[in-house]
Amino acid sequence: MKEWKIFFLLAVVFLIFYFFPLSIIPFGGPLFEALALVQWYAREHVLLCLVPAFFIAGAISVFLSQESVIKYLGPDANKFLSYGVASVSGTILAVCSCTVLPLFSGIYKRGAGLGPATAFLYSGPAINVLAIILTARVLGWQLGLARAVGAVVFSIVIGLFMHLIFLKEEKELPATPGFQLTGPADERPLWKNTLYFIAMVGILVFANWGKPASSDTGLWTLIFQNKWWITGALLIILIIMLIRWFQKDELKDWTISSWGFAKQIMPLLLLGVLAAGILLGRPGHEGLIPSGWIHDLVGGNSLFANFFASIVGAFMYFATLTEVPILEGLIGAGMGKGPALALLLAGPALSLPNMLVIRGVLGTKRTLIFVSLVVIMATISGLTYGYLF
Numbered sequence: 001m002k003e004w005k006i007f008f009l010l011a012v013v014f015l016i017f018y019f020f021p022l023s024i025i026p027f028g029g030p031l032f033e034a035l036a037l038v039q040w041y042a043r044e045h046v047l048l049c050l051v052p053a054f055f056i057a058g059a060i061s062v063f064l065s066q067e068s069v070i071k072y073l074g075p076d077a078n079k080f081l082s083y084g085v086a087s088v089s090g091t092i093l094a095v096c097s098c099t100v101l102p103l104f105s106g107i108y109k110r111g112a113g114l115g116p117a118t119a120f121l122y123s124g125p126a127i128n129v130l131a132i133i134l135t136a137r138v139l140g141w142q143l144g145l146a147r148a149v150g151a152v153v154f155s156i157v158i159g160l161f162m163h164l165i166f167l168k169e170e171k172e173l174p175a176t177p178g179f180q181l182t183g184p185a186d187e188r189p190l191w192k193n194t195l196y197f198i199a200m201v202g203i204l205v206f207a208n209w210g211k212p213a214s215s216d217t218g219l220w221t222l223i224f225q226n227k228w229w230i231t232g233a234l235l236i237i238l239i240i241m242l243i244r245w246f247q248k249d250e251l252k253d254w255t256i257s258s259w260g261f262a263k264q265i266m267p268l269l270l271l272g273v274l275a276a277g278i279l280l281g282r283p284g285h286e287g288l289i290p291s292g293w294i295h296d297l298v299g300g301n302s303l304f305a306n307f308f309a310s311i312v313g314a315f316m317y318f319a320t321l322t323e324v325p326i327l328e329g330l331i332g333a334g335m336g337k338g339p340a341l342a343l344l345l346a347g348p349a350l351s352l353p354n355m356l357v358i359r360g361v362l363g364t365k366r367t368l369i370f371v372s373l374v375v376i377m378a379t380i381s382g383l384t385y386g387y388l389f
Contacts, residue, residue, distance in 0.1 A: 006263055013270070018042040030287045034277030037325070041273050045137055052204040053133045054265075058258030059200065060129065062250070063193060079116075086119035087155040088127060105361050114166055114362075118370055119159030121358070126151040126349040130265065134324045135344065137208060142389060143337065147344050150381050154345060158373045165369060192245050199238040206230045272322030280329025287329065295334030301386030303379070309339035310378040313347030314371060315355075323347050338386020346378035 017038050025032055072085040104124070108117040127148065136144025209227040223230065242251060280294075281287030298305045327340050350371060359367040 003259070003263075007259075010263065010266055014042055014046065014266075030278045030281065033281040033285050033287055034274045037277035037282050037329075038270065038273050040282070041269075041325070045134065048207045049134065049137045049204070050130075050266075050269075051262075052200065052207065053130050054258045054262045055254075056133075056197070056200050056204065057130050057261045058254050058256075059197065061257045061261075062253045063196075079113075082113070082116040083119055083156050083159055086116045086159060087123050087152045104358075108361060113163060114366070115159040115163030117159075118162045119155040121370075122158050122349045122374065123151065123155035124349075126154065126345070128348065130261070131324065131348065133204065135327075138324050138328055139331070139340070143341060143344070146341055146381075146385050150341065150345050151349075154374070154377055154381075157377065158370070161373055162366070162370060166366060188245060192241070196238070196241050196245070199234050199241065202234045203231055203238065206234065268322060269325070273325040275322075276325040276329040280326070280333050282329070282332060285332075287333075289333070291333035294330055298330065298335045298339040301336050301338040301383060303383065305336055305339045306342045306379045306382035306386070307375070309335075309343040309382060310346040310375045313343035313345075313378070314350040314375050315352050316347060336386055337389055338382040338384075340382075341385045342378040342382030345381055346374055350374055 017035075020035070020039060022032070022036055022039060025035070072081055104117060104121045108114070132144055132148045135147050206223070206227045209224050211224055246254075277287065279287045279289050281291075298309050323344065327335075327344065330343075331337070331340055355367060355371060358370065362370070
């Protein structure tokens with residue numbers, strides 16, 4: 001199927017859900033909740049949140065070299081730099097828990113230390129820029145920020161623990177060939193790329209600027225009142241940058257990359273939202289799973305609730321971004337904020353298929369330690385976040 005046909009199909013499905021008159025449906029229940037939830041996502045999160053996020057992800061994929069990232073994880077790289085790069089690699093790579101595995105296997109077998117390699121293994125899917133943006137937009141900026149900061153800290157701590165636990169074994173391993181990767185030369189100055197990304201992020205932030213909770217005048221209110229003027233000005237600045245600083249081939253690659261994210265993620269997100277609506281309903285409405293069950297298992301901020309959420313998240317497989325509508329349904333059904341963060345920190349980075357592949361690369365003992373570290377740290381983070389918020 002040609003790309004324009006896929007685009008047309010996605011556009012038609014989007015418009016149907018966007019304009020569908022739910023009032024004509026003569027029944028309620030889980031199916032109605034699913035349709036209502038999809039319509040809410042279409043109206044509130046697709047045009048102003050996901051579309052700009054797809055363009056940001058496409059720009060990261062095209063204008064930031066994956067090869068440049070991976071080469072900093074080589075055996076001769078500065079260790080401080082290795083952990084720093086590994087901890088934020090997810091923002092550049094934008095991969096899921098299964099897609100990261102070939103990259104992880106390649107860098108580990110080619111000489112990356114166990115610490116930076118496992119930091120990269122966790123960070124790759126955990127700090128997906130699209131997921132962070134959607135989490136903050138749908139579940140609140142506090143949870144989005146906690147997810148981003150927690151994932152960066154997690155990757156460094158997990159990598160350091162893996163390095164220290166298996167330090168003796170690592171020293172006994174034979175030397176392996178180093179990296180020979182070199183990224184393409186960047187002809188555009190760094191400051192231009194930086195301003196380009198700032199303009200896109202600014203458009204995303206100000207277009208989604210929320211209405212203040214109170215009517216008091218202040219900076220937040222002033223920005224809200226003028227958000228479309230600010231967004232429009234940033235859009236004009238971005239267009240000028242694109243015309244003056246970028247070549248046609250670069251813009252074409254950027255568009256293709258952004259479209260690649262959209263056509264891969266939108267169908268999965270649609271299915272995820274439908275499933276969340278049927279099983280969990282919307283906040284304040286029942287789905288197939290009674291909210292009492294959710295409240296009993298992961299309600300509040302108990303040690304059991306956070307640990308259970310971490311375990312479930314670690315073994316489940318989440319397609320890209322689908323964890324957000326699922327979490328939204330769980331929170332609406334009574335899940336505590338702490339367990340929600342615990343699931344967010346353990347879920348996207350791990351899954352049962354992911355664990356089986358990691359075992360083939362690292363062995364049973366190291367895989368068990370890695371998974372245990374993720375679960376334990378997710379549990380502690382959930383407890384801490386739940387206590388604070």
